[in-house]
Amino acid sequence: MALEIDAAIQAKIAAGVLSLARLPSRASVVSGTRRQCDVCDELMVSTDIEYEVELANGRLVHLHRICYWAWFDACAAEKRER
Numbered sequence: 001m002a003l004e005i006d007a008a009i010q011a012k013i014a015a016g017v018l019s020l021a022r023l024p025s026r027a028s029v030v031s032g033t034r035r036q037c038d039v040c041d042e043l044m045v046s047t048d049i050e051y052e053v054e055l056a057n058g059r060l061v062h063l064h065r066i067c068y069w070a071w072f073d074a075c076a077a078e079k080r081e082r
């Protein structure tokens with residue numbers, strides 16, 4: 001599961017949907033709004049915890065809690081490698 005999320009994150013970064021440029025900030029936590037997750041493309045239902053994050057370019061992305069933290073970890077790892 002974790003590996004699949006990591007692969008999905010890499011695909012979204014390649015597609016320009018997500019970035020590792022900086023740690024995500026200004027995340028809002030809401031209950032699922034039936035949007036598609038910007039990492040795994042699955043719907044977030046009302047029982048899911050949804051993270052809404054504003055990117056550096058002002059675009060909002062919507063992520064499952066687990067997808068958000070996997071992305072956060074990837075950003076933190078990127079910073080350590082520099």
Ligand SMILES: [Zn+2]
Pocket residue numbers: 037038039040041042063064067
């Ligand atoms: Zn997800």
